[in-house]
Amino acid sequence: MFLLAWIWLGLVTGLPNWAGNLLGPDHLRPSAEIAILFGLLALAAAFGVRAGRRVTIPLTALVMVVAAFRLADLASNTLIGRPVNLSLDLMLLPAILEVLTGSASRLELALALVAVPTALAVLFALNLGAVAAASRFLEKRLNRRLFAGTAAAMVLLSLGGARAFAPLDQGAVALLAAQAREAMQASALRADNLSRFRQDPFAGTPDDALLAHLGRRDVYVMFFESYGETVLTNPQYRAVVEPTLEGFQSALAEHGFGVRSGLMESPIQGGQSWLAHGTFMSGARLGDQGLYNLMLTSGRQSLARYFGRAGYRTLAVMPALSRPWPEGEFWGFDRIWRTEDMGYAGPHFGWAAIPDQYTLDFIHRQEKRRRDRPLFIEYALISSHGPWEPLPPLLDDWESLGDGEVYKTAPLPPAAASSRYQPMWSDITRKYVDSVDYTLKALQEYLTRYVTDDSLIIILGDHQPAPLITGEGASRSVPVHIVSRDPELLAPFEEWGFIPGMVPRTGPATLPMEAFRDRFLAAFSAREAS
Known part of the structure; x- marks a missing residue:
């Protein structure tokens, strides 16, 4: 169950940015970020901290947020040919909804109102089950040692040039870091662009x-x-x-x-x-x-x-x-x-x-x-x-x-x-x-x-x-x-x-x-x- 949990959570949080790469080699490789999450759970268990629902539910919510972000990036690249930009794309939600509702029949809209919440509930349940299974597995000392040894071996393979993990530069952390950089640079870019816009050679x-x-x-x-x-x-x-x-x-x-x-x-x-x-x-x-x-x-x-x-x-x-x-x-x-x-x-x-x-x-x-x-x-x-x-x-x-x-x-x-x-x-x-x-x-x-x-x-x-x-x-x-x-x-x-x-x-x-x-x-x- 632990291995299935690792695979499942890696697939969910490691969605690629292009539909053609779904279930490709990079998507199917074990996720280093999920390995780090499991490492934290193992460390907590080693100190006697049990990961009950007060831990697994917030972690599952975090997984859902990351998955939603990765799905938005996949959709953005597939539909408009660029990565998602949260600071800008949230403003587009009304326009996106207008296109979707204007293109669908009443029956399709009714089915969507049922299917979307159902799919989200099922996905949350699956993610919660995976997080809980991993947490239970890591409560046992032998299992923690087995996980630590496996993770260490994979790290050594990576250092040796093997691609043991999915690429970190395509992971959720890299995606979130890029969003943070764009947000930090926005003010300076705004001033530069406004100055450029005001330079109109034909105004006079x-x-x-x-x-x-x-x-x-x-x-x-x-x-x-x-x-x-x-x-x-x-x-x-x-x-x-x-x-x-x-x-x-x-x-x-x-x-x-x-x-x-x-x-x-x-x-x-x-x-x-x-x-x-x-x-x-x-x-x-x-x-x-x-x-x-x-x-x-x-x-x-x-x-x-x-x-x-x-x-x-x-x-x-x-x-x-x-x-x-x-x-x-x-x-x-x-x-x-x-x-x-x-x-x-x-x-x-x-x-x-x-x-x-x-x-x-x-x-x-x-x-x-x-x-x-x-x-x-x-x-x-x-x-x-x-x-x-x-x-x-x-x-x-x-x-x-x-x-x-x-x-x-x-x-x-x-x-x-x-x-x-x-x-x-x-x-x-x-x-x-x-x-x-x-x-x-x-x-x-x-x-x-x-x-x-x-x-x-x-x-x-x-x-x-x-x-x-x-x-x-x-x-x-x-x-x-x-x-x-x-x-x-x-x-x-x-x-x-x-x-x-x-x-x-x-x-x-x-x-x-x-x-x-x-x-x-x-x-x-x-x-x-x-």
């Missing part, structure tokens, strides 16, 4: 010089949820997406558009899209929630504010924004279109309730047909947001969209059974690439039907999808497509390294996302004001 540019070379053409920034470089580097995804991109390119050419494409490096992966939006708009890398919150206090001017100073009406289209967004005032939008503002009466399509096709059509009707000055619009296209089901249908008759009730009777896209899908594909990867394919086709239809002028359209991914979609070690690059009928508006992007067509080169990113704002302002603003 006269209003009549700002963006003068755009000629008051509309500019649309279309953030494409989870549209990452993986659709180009993963052969399975590329087999689906590349023909769609090539068809998109041909359709644009037929309607007189030029297009330039490249890659930008996002500050994030897997989630927290607002950090990518904020990085793009502010011209400063916002890789975590702390930096984002700091930006809101900096007084820095966003790209939207510069467009406003240049005489544009500035809009944020956020079809998934269902609660107040006070941060919107900092970013400087004249109008923020939220879920409740968009008049959608159709069915919900998972967490991404409003289809991208509806969003594009609605804003065209409400804003573009009625505008009295040039528009700067930031769209958040969300149909490719996980869990990628059910996927909305792409309707041929855009005039029939109305308030979205047409979706109640429109047939859903059939489950993909085409030969383009290889047998080893999982259900979730198929759904992901189908959602990307849907949004690309919706954008193609919208641009070729409704954009009849020389507007400048910027289509870009906000971040790569979760590592469970891309695999471990994927880049943070996202495709960017620049579309316009005016070659002069495309020329600066060629100078940056963007290439003709809808299929960018893979490899190193053309530029980091935080570089876009300043390069854009420099390219399209006049050097002198009248």
Whole structure:
């Protein structure tokens, strides 16, 4: 029983930070930290201190806390490609719960309300049993000597170069120490970053010089949820997406558009899209929630504010924004279109309730047909947001969209059974690439039907999808497509390294996302004001 207790507690407290390493060699090796805990129990027993429930229950609670922390680190690395950061990630719990509840059915939520507490109770009971069994075993002198001899032999093996224990640098103590270091450094980093945010090279540019070379053409920034470089580097995804991109390119050419494409490096992966939006708009890398919150206090001017100073009406289209967004005032939008503002009466399509096709059509009707000055619009296209089901249908008759009730009777896209899908594909990867394919086709239809002028359209991914979609070690690059009928508006992007067509080169990113704002302002603003 003692050996089983050691193995079990080691597995629970030694969870790796990547799902692919579960039950791997390092995870299965004996835990040195649990050996130290048992050593303390043995020492206490040697002095006649019995580890009753007043000891085993607190120790079990400690094991549960460590296990929860390790599980959070595993989830963080698997879903958003970075280690957990307690000081920042606790602030994200409401957003995480919103995504989970918005993606699940009532039955699934009810089952979760039963299953989660039950699982926690079972885990606590198992951990308590393991701690109590180890404590009872170590109460006997012979057993203590046997444990001490075994532990000493393992230490000697480790000193000799053998890997007798799981690596300490991957253990719970190392993880907790890293969190402590980050907390201690937070104050100094905050001051340094705030000073950096306040250094805005365009703050003093006269209003009549700002963006003068755009000629008051509309500019649309279309953030494409989870549209990452993986659709180009993963052969399975590329087999689906590349023909769609090539068809998109041909359709644009037929309607007189030029297009330039490249890659930008996002500050994030897997989630927290607002950090990518904020990085793009502010011209400063916002890789975590702390930096984002700091930006809101900096007084820095966003790209939207510069467009406003240049005489544009500035809009944020956020079809998934269902609660107040006070941060919107900092970013400087004249109008923020939220879920409740968009008049959608159709069915919900998972967490991404409003289809991208509806969003594009609605804003065209409400804003573009009625505008009295040039528009700067930031769209958040969300149909490719996980869990990628059910996927909305792409309707041929855009005039029939109305308030979205047409979706109640429109047939859903059939489950993909085409030969383009290889047998080893999982259900979730198929759904992901189908959602990307849907949004690309919706954008193609919208641009070729409704954009009849020389507007400048910027289509870009906000971040790569979760590592469970891309695999471990994927880049943070996202495709960017620049579309316009005016070659002069495309020329600066060629100078940056963007290439003709809808299929960018893979490899190193053309530029980091935080570089876009300043390069854009420099390219399209006049050097002198009248």
